[in-house]
Amino acid sequence: MQSKINNLNPFKNLNKDIPASVVVFLVALPLCLGIALASGAPPLAGIISGIIGGIVVGSLSGSPLGVSGPAAGLAVIVFEAIKGFGGIEGGGFEIFLVAVMLAGIIQIIMGILRAGIIAYYFPSSVIHGMLAGIGILIFLKQIPHAFGYDKDPEGDFEFFQRDNENTFSELANMFNFVSPGVIIITAISLVILIGWQAKIIQKNKILSLIPGPLLAVVAGIVLNILFKGNTDLAIAKEHLVDLPIASSTSDFLSNFKRPNFSALKDPQVYITAIVIAAIASIETLLCVEASDKQDDLKRITPTNKELRAQGIGNLISGFIGGLPITQVIVRSSANQQAGGKTKASTILHGFLLLISIITIPFLLNMIPLATLAAILLVVGFKLAKPALFRKMYRQGLGQFLPFLITVLGILFTDLLMGIGMGLVVAIFIILRNNFKVPFELSGDLVEDGKKKIIITLSEDVTFLNKASVLNTLSKIPDNSIVIIDGSKTQFIHYDVIEIFENFAINAKSRDINLSVKGLDVTKSKSPLQHFKISN
Template identity: 65%
Template sequence: MSNFHPLKNLKSDIPASIVVFLVALPLCLGIALASGAPLYSGLIAGIVGGIVVASLSGSHAGVSGPAAGLAVIVLAAIQDLGSFEIFLMAVVLAGIIQIVMGFLKGGIIAYYFPSSVIMGMLSGIGIIIFIKQIPHAFGYDRSPEGDLSFSSNGGENTFTELLNMLDFISPGALIITAVSLAILLLWETSFMKSKKIFQLIPGPLVAVISGIFLNQLFIGMPDFALRADQSVNVPLAESFSGFLGNFTFPDLAALTNPQIYITAVVIAVVASLETLLCVEATDKLDPYKRVTPTNRELKAQGVGNIISGMIGGLPITQVIVRSSANIQSGGRTKASAIIHGFLLLGSIIAIPYLLNLIPLATLAAILFIVGYKLAKPSLFRKMYKQGKGQFIPFIATILGIVFTDLLVGLGIGLVIAIFYILLNNYQITLNTKHERKEDGKDLMRLELAQELTFINKATILKSLANIPKNTKVEIDASNTRYMHHDIYEIIEDFRISAKERDIEVTIINLTEPVEGPTPPKFTVTTHSDEGEDFKEKIN
């Protein structure tokens, strides 16, 4: 891992951190807006997620901050609890719960999600990112930047927003989008990547500078000038003391309110699940295939949420939009996430006026590239080639995320993936081989699968019932590591009834199952007319 020391990779991490910063800034503000919280709370969460969580995390590429998936929960919690200060106390408690979950090894949850669902999540988010930025590209900026759910503010949804934007097309925003996208695509070409000077200057930074220049150029042109809501909107502080005045502190008296403990549990569970899924997805995107220690990640997120809650920030999770932007931009170590946190902090203190000149159309162009890379057509072809068991859960997850939200879409994909796992388990219950012996009798060999549960009962019963008369049968359980007692009883009943059908039965490596996956202890060979001997040997 010495090749991934942060100080050795700054030439890759610094450009990546700038891209992540440019992506994170409007997302932090948009998620705070969608959550019904002060705008600064989103920025605080982004700063803590970048500096604190990334420093403690074992993830090399993950970036943490406020999450769109929690926006609805935060909005409802603030309303139910009565004030933002009381809500902050719930965030602090949620962080404590996450730390406890980390020590209790709760990070293992992420490993129970199939790769088809994780890949579907990545593609679904990529499609959502792409679609949600189209209104910004055309100059229609009513929807919050961080909104990743199907429904938007004001009763609109992902697709009605696309129709509404046609009535609000801004020529200036379209030109800025086109120029920014052209710059970004140019920087993706092999020619630009082969030149050292262009490797040192990130394309998104050039796109942002160009966007600011065009924004200023259009000021004197009424048909092209951008409105205030078509640019980044960072709250301005007149002085450092004014900046500190934007921090909010939790209401400690709320500890006597039982409702905050319920809210804290909900935030801790949802934030942890979203983080763990993002960790799994980020590790799959990581070109170096490094594995993030999930229990350590939960502890880092817990510390981050405690600090965020104490100074007025939103709940924090690892976030796939920023994490994928980090990886796609060449970030190699956690230094890029940490630097992005300091860039957020420094920018809102030192250059908030300059930040407010950045057009949302430029940021939309950056996110177009991020979204496309997450949902490349080549990925769909790859998943299709892997068969229905992989492709259908993959597509179902994408559709669920696009037409509902992240957690519901994941749930849909997981249910369908489990269905295919059960179906596959049902279909590979046993392997049947037919041979012909010298005495003229057919020999049928049934090799049982490694795992046999009650789900396999129908297949076993059908296979045994279809064995013809005057046959020799070998039932081989040598490979079976777990057998449900119902399956054992079916085989026992068949052995007893086989005599009436003139079927000679040989049973290999079978023992009556006990609680837990106990392997067979010995081999028993018997025939249908030796029932008593069979029982005596087994017992």
């Protein structure tokens, strides 16, 4: 039953999936190139991992909307690993590819061992915070490109960058590199993207089939050509997509690197593989949770199957010269926002990447980065809509605080650090709530001149409730009547029982009249046995 729910007929949804695949392709292309550049890897390596992430992982995955490819969150690790193995020129990249393959094998084993269950332990407030944080980061990172400042590589989604700048200082720097032609293209692209979402367009059967981002890209290419004759508006090469152009089949194939298997003797390769597998798996599982939350049909991705699919993808990607693959929230969100319904859009975007680098790299190199920045500005805004912040605030501090901390952590550090910060806050709130509410306390009654206190235990009382139970019992006054009512309790941890037993011993010296109701204290040596009353 679950498989039928998760797998809509892709052939009946091509009218949605084909336009969505074009959008994802347009978003994925610059990210693949930019992440390769940020990782210190050959540009084609990013495209290869995007192709494998789309075609291979997309085919094997059970995620209806998730899109996989090279991840910005691994860029620093990849960069340091390649450098540590000797750099690109010294064969470091070929050695690194072995680590990617090993990471894939580790992920396959994790999937077989059902390690995907850890995804279900991330609070929804942190997942929503991750989506909003990434949305804001995407938006901020694209503003310099929208004005014509492209020094910072596309795909560098950390706060502190290797060029000694940060997310906000880049916004100040961009005013020194403003390009009038780029600004015009950005503005026109945004008008097309926003205007194309108008109801009058979407209700038209013909116009609604044309993806707004594709129209924006065509407009960007046309404007780029028109501006070439104007020295003030001409778009410089650094403001355009930059794909390698092969003059022959052998030239094209020469761009594919092969792993150096002699590196299997190097212990550092295995350490790098474990790090990549761990981080890639965590990022993937978080993105799976986020993608499922964005799904209008609320389908559930089988996480163990996803880990196995990612592992096979990394195994193949490493073998043919690609970067590590994870499910990526930027592309997955673009897929969902563009109306994708099945994983056909993910697979098709992989084929579009493959076809594009073989047939039309010269045409793709005419696409202004400003147009792609406009597409990502819209994606980023949709991920971090003000309505989401209002919704989380209305749910109370228990939800809003982890959400906000996650957003700020991602914005000012990086993805994994931000998620970790949000988790710490969420766990603290859970512990605090457990400290406060393991029972109901009624202490306003009076019987025979003594204060009567009834402690009604909740359904589950765990060891996390020890602190609150101890705190409450310590405040009970001498010469009072106390009833511990466990009639509703299904589970109570032994540590809490032990606290009640110690209280029972102490109660005698404090002239406390204790009664115990509903708890299993049949042990002959339990001090509570003497205070048990019938239900």
